[in-house]
Amino acid sequence: MNYTSIKDIxxxxxxxxxxxxxxxxxxxxxxxxxxxxLVMLFFNPSLRTRLSTQKAALNLGMNVMVMNFGSEGWxxxxxxxxxxxxxxxxxxxxxxxxxxxxxxxxxxxxxxGLQDKEKDNAETVMSGFLKYATVPVVNxxxxxxxxxxxxxxxxxxxxxxxxARPKVVLTWAPHPKxxxxxxANSFVEMMQLQDAEFVITHPKGYELNPEITKDxxxxxxxxxxxxxxxxxxxxxxxxxxEYGQITNSDPNWTVTAEKMKLTxxxxxxxxxxxxxxxxxxxxxxxxxxxxxxxxxxxxTYSAQLVLQKILKK
Ligand code: CP
Numbered sequence: 392m393n394y395t396s397i398k399d400i401x402x403x404x405x406x407x408x409x410x411x412x413x414x415x416x417x418x419x420x421x422x423x424x425x426x427x428x429l430v431m432l433f434f435n436p437s438l439r440t441r442l443s444t445q446k447a448a449l450n451l452g453m454n455v456m457v458m459n460f461g462s463e464g465w466x467x468x469x470x471x472x473x474x475x476x477x478x479x480x481x482x483x484x485x486x487x488x489x490x491x492x493x494x495x496x497x498x499x500x501x502x503x504g505l506q507d508k509e510k511d512n513a514e515t516v517m518s519g520f521l522k523y524a525t526v527p528v529v530n531x532x533x534x535x536x537x538x539x540x541x542x543x544x545x546x547x548x549x550x551x552x553x554x555a556r557p558k559v560v561l562t563w564a565p566h567p568k569x570x571x572x573x574x575a576n577s578f579v580e581m582m583q584l585q586d587a588e589f590v591i592t593h594p595k596g597y598e599l600n601p602e603i604t605k606d607x608x609x610x611x612x613x614x615x616x617x618x619x620x621x622x623x624x625x626x627x628x629x630x631x632x633e634y635g636q637i638t639n640s641d642p643n644w645t646v647t648a649e650k651m652k653l654t655x656x657x658x659x660x661x662x663x664x665x666x667x668x669x670x671x672x673x674x675x676x677x678x679x680x681x682x683x684x685x686x687x688x689x690x691t692y693s694a695q696l697v698l699q700k701i702l703k704k
Contacts, residue, residue: 394527394530394538395514396538397541398580399538403581403584406542407542410692410693411692413695413699420452421450424451424702426454427452428453429444429448429453429456430456430458430497431445431456431498431499431531432460432464432497432498432499433459433461434460434499435532437531440500440531440532440690443691443694444498444531444694447692447695447698450695453698465486466478467483467519469482469483469515469519471484483522487523488523488525491526495526496526496702497527498529499530500531500533502532503534503535505634505635506635511535511571512534515534529694532573535573536573536576536580537573537574537577539694540578540662541574543687543690544624544686545581546689547660547682547685548660551622551682552622557587557621558588558619558620558621559587559589559622560620560657562591562592563594564626564645565644566640566666566670567640567666569629570627572629572631574626575626575628576603580603583605591609596630596632599628613644613650614650614653617653620654620655622660623651623657624661626661645669646670646671647672648675651678658680659671659675660686663686665683
């Protein structure tokens with residue numbers, strides 16, 4: 392079993408309930424991972440993913456090895472049949488096979504480069520590990536998805552919702568750097584598995600990949616989208632059509648206390664890290680309805696559920 396996409400979740404409700412159960416007794420399966428090793432390979436920076444996944448593995452009694460592959464590893468080649476006479480030192484074929492001998496699960500973080508849409512959509516790094524690793528692979532944020540985050544988001548919504556069918560709004564917000572669409576993509580895919588009134592709001596031109604959004608409701612008027620919302624999930628992503636570009640930095644899209652007044656006393660969510668007073672104002676982030684810290688806490692139980700499922704296979 393791999394966990395590289397929201398599509399790997401066979402029953403979201405069941406997974407969320409199982410994660411909530413783990414959260415109540417996180418050390419219950421402390422023996423499950425005895426003598427098993429998790430290798431975590433980071434091609435990009437991280438705070439939450441690194442520490443929560445490590446904590447999850449430790450809760451299961453696993454050994455953990457972490458490598459900042461982006462700065463410490465050899466530059467990898469991903470193309471089969473490549474003549475490696477320039478930049479790359481090692482082929483993914485050997486690298487994935489070798490790492491597989493040292494561990495029982497490989498977890499990989501490899502962001503979108505935002506230079507080449509086709510390459511990013513092909514998930515070159517994640518696909519390379521999936522193809523050549525001989526142990527299960529976990530996605531700690533790939534080019535197009537962040538399924539551990541979205542599972543933690545589902546847990547958070549389940550914990551805070553006060554009605555069976557809440558209104559959940561994913562809102563784009565401005566950011567000074569070009570960011571991938573991965574978090575938003577997995578959140579959308581996860582919401583499509585939920586019984587909820589789900590709305591995506593962003594400026595015109597900022598449509599996510601239509602193969603992911605499918606028939607999700609898109610509302611270009613942020614104020615209208617916020618009306619009666621129970622959850623506001625803020626996230627920036629760069630332009631998918633003009634790939635990887637920042638074509639809008641309108642501060643009117645920042646989530647403010649004024650905008651939150653349009654909602655049904657909504658909880659505020661963000662995957663973190665967050666740019667204060669750019670994505671969201673201090674007032675909202677520090678306010679009583681902000682659940683971002685608990686959301687980050689749920690990253691441990693999302694990861695623990697996934698590792699536990701893999702270990703039990
Ligand atoms: N939300 C998230 O994945 O955080 P990090 O990038 O710090 O891991």
